[in-house]
Amino acid sequence: HAKSGGRRGERFFTSEMEAQLESRRALEADLRKAIHSEEFELHYQPLYDMAERRICGFEALLRWNHPTRGRIAPMEFIPLAEEVGLIVEIGRWVLRRACLDAATWPDGIKVAVNVSAIQFTSGDLMDDVSKALALSQLSPGRLEIEITESVLMENRDEVLPILHALRQRGIRISMDDFGTGYSSLSYLSSFPFDKIKIDKSFVNDIVDNKEAFAIMRAIILLGDALGMRVTVEGVESEQQHDLLAQEACDEIQGYHISSPRPAFDVPQLLARSRPTGKVRAM
Ligand code: C2E
Ligand code: MG
Ligand code: MG
Ligand code: MG
Numbered sequence: 393h394a395k396s397g398g399r400r401g402e403r404f405f406t407s408e409m410e411a412q413l414e415s416r417r418a419l420e421a422d423l424r425k426a427i428h429s430e431e432f433e434l435h436y437q438p439l440y441d442m443a444e445r446r447i448c449g450f451e452a453l454l455r456w457n458h459p460t461r462g463r464i465a466p467m468e469f470i471p472l473a474e475e476v477g478l479i480v481e482i483g484r485w486v487l488r489r490a491c492l493d494a495a496t497w498p499d500g501i502k503v504a505v506n507v508s509a510i511q512f513t514s515g516d517l518m519d520d521v522s523k524a525l526a527l528s529q530l531s532p533g534r535l536e537i538e539i540t541e542s543v544l545m546e547n548r549d550e551v552l553p554i555l556h557a558l559r560q561r562g563i564r565i566s567m568d569d570f571g572t573g574y575s576s577l578s579y580l581s582s583f584p585f586d587k588i589k590i591d592k593s594f595v596n597d598i599v600d601n602k603e604a605f606a607i608m609r610a611i612i613l614l615g616d617a618l619g620m621r622v623t624v625e626g627v628e629s630e631q632q633h634d635l636l637a638q639e640a641c642d643e644i645q646g647y648h649i650s651s652p653r654p655a656f657d658v659p660q661l662l663a664r665s666r667p668t669g670k671v672r673a674m
Contacts, residue, residue, distance in 0.1 A: 416472070422458065423469060423478055427485055431457050434489050435652035438661055439504065439623065439643050442636070447665040449502030449536070451645065452490040453652045454482070470508070479508045480515035487520055491528035491535065493655045498662065504536040504566065509543040512551045521558065532562035538589065539565065541573040555583060566623070571611060580618060588615045592626020592646070599631045609639055616640040 426432055436450035456464045473479040487505055494503035511517050525532055537558060544551055555565055566587040567579070571594055580588070590611050597604035608624070615622040624636055627646030636644055650661055 419469065419472060420476055420478075423456075423473060423476075426456060426458075427481060429459070431459065432482070432485060432489075433457060433654065434486065434493065435654055436493070436503075436658055436661075437645060437652035438649050438665070439502070439645050440649045440665070441643055442641055447501070447649075447662055448643065449504060449534075450494075450497075450658065451504040451538070451652075452486060452493075452506070454486055454506075474508055474510050477510065477514060479510050483507060483511045483515065484520045484524075487524040488527060491524040491530045493658075494534060495528040495530045497658060500534075501662065502534045502536055502564075503530075504538050506538045506568065507543070509539075509546055509551070512543060512554055513547050517554055518557055521561075521563065533564075536564040536566050536587070538568040540568050541570075541579055544579050544583070545573065552583065559586075569625075570615075580614075584618075585620055587621040587623060587642075589623040589625050589645075590615075595624055595626045595628075595632055595646075598635055599629070605635065608636075612636075612639050612641050 433455045434452045435455050436452060438447040439449040439451060440446070441448035454466050454470070456466075456469055458464050470479065473482055490503050490505045494501070497503075507517065511520070521535070521537075524530075525535065539551075539555075559565060564586040565583075566589055567585045568589050569591040570588040572591045588611075590608070594604070594608050594611065598608050599605075612622050612624075621642045622640065623643040623645060624641050625645050627633055627636065627644040627648045629648055632646075633644060633648055653661065
């Protein structure tokens with residue numbers, strides 16, 4: 393609709409772009425203050441062990457409670473935080489908070505933390521992790537680091553040694569959103585991940601669509617054959633759960649088990665997760 397407006401149209405788009413830039417600058421300024429103003433919060437989503445039929449860990453998911461705009465989803469501010477370098481400081485806070493919270497959970501319950509590429513390349517991830525573990529006294533075996541393949545893709549030579557060092561310390565590495573990139577398979581053979589998390593886009597149609605189920609099944613078998621734990625993300629229904637229970641799927645995560653909840657709810661989620669019954673979404 394730019395054509396009909398002529399000069400007026402151009403001005404319209406210019407001011408719209410200016411407004412966008414301005415709101416981005418405002419968001420960036422707010423983001424800089426957010427850590428010290430204690431506006432960040434971690435929510436925890438259960439990882440459900442299929443064989444044991446109970447919760448075996450939680451993924452930490454960042455929430456920003458903005459003073460005037462309310463809760464902002466990670467996809468709306470993490471890309472910006474990465475662009476302006478703030479993700480290093482935010483990521484350090486996330487690691488610390490997650491380890492401190494996990495240290496209060498029963499032994500054996502793990503915590504999974506998402507880490508951005510920038511934390512590997514411009515921060516000192518090893519040092520951040522070591523400090524978080526020392527402060528919390530959490531055993532390294534209870535910490536899982538989740539990375540997406542874009543982390544490896546762009547900075548392979550820098551990232552691989554850090555991943556090896558993390559594993560040397562007993563920390564587990566998961567490949568997140570598996571299957572969404574275009575080079576997933578080659579990365580699987582060049583680095584021994586402890587776990588792959590199959591992206592939620594693959595689970596959607598497995599109940600109604602034979603081809604979708606065949607693809608899911610093949611990815612699970614691949615991960616299993618390579619000796620990795622396999623988690624399926626985005627499980628929302630009982631039927632999906634039941635189908636996956638017949639496969640070599642080690643863990644599921646999704647609204648069917650529970651949505652991400654505040655740290656306060658973790659004990660209750662664990663209490664409701666018994667080997668015989670299923671945890672209901674809440
Ligand atoms: P992710 O690591 O793949 O996390 C899973 C996302 O799927 C979460 O979105 C979760 O709320 C959502 N989810 C869980 N179960 C279901 C389900 O059954 N159905 C559907 N449709 N979605 C489900 P969320 O919390 O909005 O986070 C989005 C992404 O933001 C994460 O994807 C992760 O890449 C990033 N992120 C979150 N927290 C952090 C963090 O602390 N650091 C970094 N670097 N990235 C983070
Ligand atoms: Mg993740
Ligand atoms: Mg994911
Ligand atoms: Mg297996």
